[in-house]
Amino acid sequence: MSDVSQSRAVPTSGLDRYFGLSAHGSTVPREIRAGITTFLTMSYILFVNPQVLSTAIHVPNAFVQLLMTTAIAAAFGCLVMGLIARYPFAQAPGMGLNAFFAFTVVQGMKIPWQTALGAVFISGVLFVLLSVLGARQAIVQAIPNSLKFAITGGIGAFLAFLGLKNAGIVVANPATLVGLGSLTAAPVWLALLGLIITAVLMTRRVTGAILWGILATTVIGILTHAAVYAGGANGALRPFPGFDGSFLGIFGTPIWPSELVGQLDIGGALGLGLLSVVFTFFFVDFFDATGTLTGLSQRAGFLDENGNMPRARRLFAMDGLAAMFGxxxxxxxxxxxxxxAAGIGEGGRTGITAVTVGVLFLLSMFLWPLAAAIPGAATAPALILVGxxxxxxxxxxxxxxxxxxLPAFLTIIAMPLTFSIANGVSLGVISYCAIKLLSGRWRQVSPILYGVAALLLIRYIWLMGG
Incomplete structure (x- = not known):
């Protein structure tokens, strides 16, 4: 071993020993730089998550309160991941799951948003329990890779459809169900322009391309007097209200989201009729988060020769704890x-990276006045590109x-066409098990997955029974 390698392996301080800086050949400045990079790539969630959830959660000053709670939940998730699990993985309210929450559960199933939050909390409890018991790996192994990839892809298609719909690019059509919106409408051309700008930034590998795309699109909307803001006469859109020369504040004192904190209804979510909702929250995030964490661990070089990661139970438990707190x-x-992965690419290898992201999310709470200038047409490209x-x-x-x-295709296509992530997951699992069973290839399916398919069938039979 070289002298350099030996010096890297010897901890130089308590901070070094706890986070393993020398063991990973990293330094505090490198970890902080990696954290800033990760924050810039994911900070778009501060604008997009309130846009999505405010369609279902109706409280006074909903957008600002949701921005605050998004920042706090993200900060908590990053801090526990960095300080307790000691991994460089950042957490925040997830895209796709927020759409399922708002459009499928609250708007589609007419379930109160407080009860839906209770379902999220219960799913987080299940995450923690399965992680501590070590059962998470067994369940993951029961799901075939084709369905894992299809679920993620289907959520992407659903998000893209939402972005197209929110911008007015795709509209309802009585003859064909959907059709192309008016390309001369301000939200449409602004969203298309923002989509191109953001895609170019991403192609040129600009750090934080999605965030810069949102801000650039917003500036164009303001400077062109584009009617993309709510509040016009008779529900019509209007140009940015501060364009008359009034000062647009950027900094402001954080607002406590008092109308949101502690409003979850756990008792209501435990009702028999909501078991399918709890299961879907659990199922979708379970595989999405597990796949993400495993992939990131592989990219960072944390997996051993058997594909296992150190402190796996603690890592997965922090994922569940963040869901409960959120x-x-x-x-x-x-x-x-x-x-x-952006921060990992910058050399982030320890929990200091995640802690840095958490601190930046807390600081972003002082920028909430800026969010008032972000129209839906500027966040729609983010939904499409993330999709x-x-x-x-x-x-x-x-x-x-x-x-x-075929099961993978049904999973992907059913999510946007039925406007339900749950339906996509259910059709994929049920069809997979049915085809394998009836074609004589039943041994290729885990008994656990057959049990999941049976539960989903019972759910649909229950729904058909009224």
Missing amino acids: SFMGTSTTTAYVES ALMMEGVRHVDWDDISEG
Whole structure:
């Protein structure tokens, strides 16, 4: 071993010993730089999550309160991941899960948002219990890779559809169900322009491309007097209200989200009729978060020769704890972010990276006046692009095997077409088990997955029975 390698392996301080800086060949400045990089790549959630959840959660000053609770939940998730699990993985309210919360559970199923938060909390409890018991790995192994990739891809398609819908690019059509919106409408052309700008920034590998794309699109909307802001006469859109020359404040004192904190209804979520909702929250985030954490660990070099990661139970438990805390604060499921890979690429290897992200989320609470200038047309491109990124794993599906390809396709296509992530997951699992069973390939399916499929069938039978 060289002298340099030996010096790296010897801790030089208590901070070094706790986080393993020398063991990972890293330094505090490098970890902080990695944390800043990760924050810039995922900070768009501060604008997008309130946009999505405010369609279902109706409280005074909803957008600002949701921005506050998003920042607090993200900060908590990052801090426990960094300080307790000691991994460089950042957490925040998850895209896709917030859409499921708002559009499927609250708006579609007419479930009060307080009860939906209770379902998120229960799913977080299940995460922690399964993580502590070590059962999480067994359940993950029961799900075939084709369905894991399809679930992520389907959520991506659902998010993209939401972005297109929110911008008015895709509209309802009585003859064909959906159609193309008016390209001359301000939200449409602004969203399309923002989509191109953000895509170019991402292609040029600009750090924080999605965030800069949102801000650039907003500035264009303000300077062009585009009618993309709510509050016009008879519900019409209007230009930015501060364009008359009045000062647009950027900094402000944080507002405590008093209308959201502690409003979750756990008792209501424990009702028999909501077991499917709890299961779906658990199921979707379980595999999304587990896949994300495993992939990030592999990229960072944390996995051993058997594919296992150190402190795995603690790592997964912190994921569940963040979901529980987030629901208490008033937001949908908090989960690990794949954007953490940006910080890992910058050399982040310890919990200091995640702690840095958490601190930056807390500081962002002082920028809440800036959020008032962000129109939905500026966040729609973020939904579309995040959706496109989530489709990446679909290429790993074995499309030549119809018993693998068809369930994956049903999972992906059903989510946007039925406007329900739950339906996509259910159709994928049920069809996978049915095709394998009836084609004589039943041994390829885990008994655990057959049990899951049976529960989903019972759910649909229950719904058909009224």
